[in-house]
Amino acid sequence: MFDFDATLPLMAVQFLLLMVALNAVFYKPLMKSLDDRDSYIRSNQTGAQERLANAENLAKQYEQELADTRRQSQLVITNAQAEAQKIAATHIAEAQQEAQAQREQAQQELDQQKAAAMQSLEQQVEGLSRQILEKLLGSQVFS
Amino acid sequence: MLSFLDTLTTFPLAELEVGNHFYWQLGGLRLHGQVLSQAGLWIGLLLTASVLGTRNIQRVPQGMQNFMEYALEFVRDIARNQLGEKEYRPWLPFIGTLFLFIFVSNWSGALLPWRLIKLPVGELAAPTSDINTTVALALLTSLAYFYAGFRKRGLGYFAKYVEPTPILLPIAILEDFTKPLSLSFRLFGNILADELVVAVLVLLVPLIVPIPVMLLGLFTSAIQALVFATLAGAYIHEALEGHGDEAHEEH
Numbered sequence: 577m578f579d580f581d582a583t584l585p586l587m588a589v590q591f592l593l594l595m596v597a598l599n600a601v602f603y604k605p606l607m608k609s610l611d612d613r614d615s616y617i618r619s620n621q622t623g624a625q626e627r628l629a630n631a632e633n634l635a636k637q638y639e640q641e642l643a644d645t646r647r648q649s650q651l652v653i654t655n656a657q658a659e660a661q662k663i664a665a666t667h668i669a670e671a672q673q674e675a676q677a678q679r680e681q682a683q684q685e686l687d688q689q690k691a692a693a694m695q696s697l698e699q700q701v702e703g704l705s706r707q708i709l710e711k712l713l714g715s716q717v718f719s
Numbered sequence: 720m721l722s723f724l725d726t727l728t729t730f731p732l733a734e735l736e737v738g739n740h741f742y743w744q745l746g747g748l749r750l751h752g753q754v755l756s757q758a759g760l761w762i763g764l765l766l767t768a769s770v771l772g773t774r775n776i777q778r779v780p781q782g783m784q785n786f787m788e789y790a791l792e793f794v795r796d797i798a799r800n801q802l803g804e805k806e807y808r809p810w811l812p813f814i815g816t817l818f819l820f821i822f823v824s825n826w827s828g829a830l831l832p833w834r835l836i837k838l839p840v841g842e843l844a845a846p847t848s849d850i851n852t853t854v855a856l857a858l859l860t861s862l863a864y865f866y867a868g869f870r871k872r873g874l875g876y877f878a879k880y881v882e883p884t885p886i887l888l889p890i891a892i893l894e895d896f897t898k899p900l901s902l903s904f905r906l907f908g909n910i911l912a913d914e915l916v917v918a919v920l921v922l923l924v925p926l927i928v929p930i931p932v933m934l935l936g937l938f939t940s941a942i943q944a945l946v947f948a949t950l951a952g953a954y955i956h957e958a959l960e961g962h963g964d965e966a967h968e969e970h
Binding site: 579580581582583584585586587588590591592593594595596597598599601602603605606607609610612613616 | 740745748749750751754755758759762765766769770772773776778780784787788791792795808811812813815816819820846849850851852854855856858859
């Protein structure tokens with residue numbers, strides 16, 4: 577069981593040769609491949625992170641712009657509403673004024689006509705009263 | 720009882736052969752043929768899998784590349800956990816190859832029915848069940864951590880032996896011997912014992928009963944590979960850090 581002979585050094589040499597050969601065909605190329613993949617993944621990841629950050633910035637910017645625009649539109653709407661209100665108010669006021677004026681004019685005309693009618697009535701009263709007098713007293717009055 | 724044992728030895732399906740080796744002669748040297756051929760086979764398998772996995776490297780891994788990347792990440796985690804993010808890169812090939820080689824060897828012994836291939840003497844088994852293999856790996860680990868210590872701190876590495884107090888010098892020196900000894904015998908003992916237990920159980924009850932033990936063997940095989948690689952990483956880390964550096968870091 578324990579007989580040492582030339583197998584020992586030969587085995588050592590064999591092992592060393594295996595080590596050198598494996599270093600050439602196994603460890604070096606595959607470690608290089610692993611390292612390459614690592615760096616590839618790392619660079620891709622940083623690139624992706626940058627892109628993600630960019631996209632997030634853009635999204636934030638757009639959102640801000642959207643909010644601004646919305647606020648502006650709101651402002652425009654309120655402005656327009658206020659203006660419309662004002663215009664409506666002025667229009668109403670004008671119309672009321674006009675109506676007032678027309679009413680006053682009509683009142684005036686009515687008053688004038690009433691006065692004229694009263695005047696003509698008074699004249700007619702005089703004529704009528706004369707006629708009544710004439711009828712009652714006859715021609716004595718004029719004689 | 721003795722006659723029962725006699726019938727066992729003549730049992731044709733399974734037999735225990737411990738300490739018998741299929742020897743190769745190379746010049747004046749004697750080699751364990753079954754160990755070296757097996758080790759060569761698994762080295763070939765590892766290299767083939769690696770070449771298949773890295774032949775056409777793509778950013779999105781598929782098939783074999785995916786599998787080999789999984790294996791690489793596993794051994795990288797072992798090395799990184801022991802040596803830390805900064806130091807582990809140069810030692811990844813050593814620790815990773817230790818794990819992969821021991822793991823594949825262990826599982827080959829636990830999974831494949833090598834007994835179907837007849838050898839004139841001895842049997843095919845996991846290369847790691849031979850003491851030569853495990854001692855070779857353990858000595859390489861010792862060399863690796865000495866190399867790591869000297870390369871990082873030059874001769875100042877020896878300061879480690881007298882820190883924090885010179886009283887511990889004999890123990891520190893002893894540690895350099897016990898480390899490879901424990902590494903090699905742990906692996907060798909576990910794998911050989913596992914194979915022996917399975918062999919004995921198969922001898923006694925050839926059906927079904929050995930299966931839980933075989934599963935346990937798969938588990939211990941994987942654990943032993945992990946333990947060997949982790950300990951190698953820990954020893955190298957210890958040599959790199961040393962007591963002096965830790966003191967500096969504290970201040």
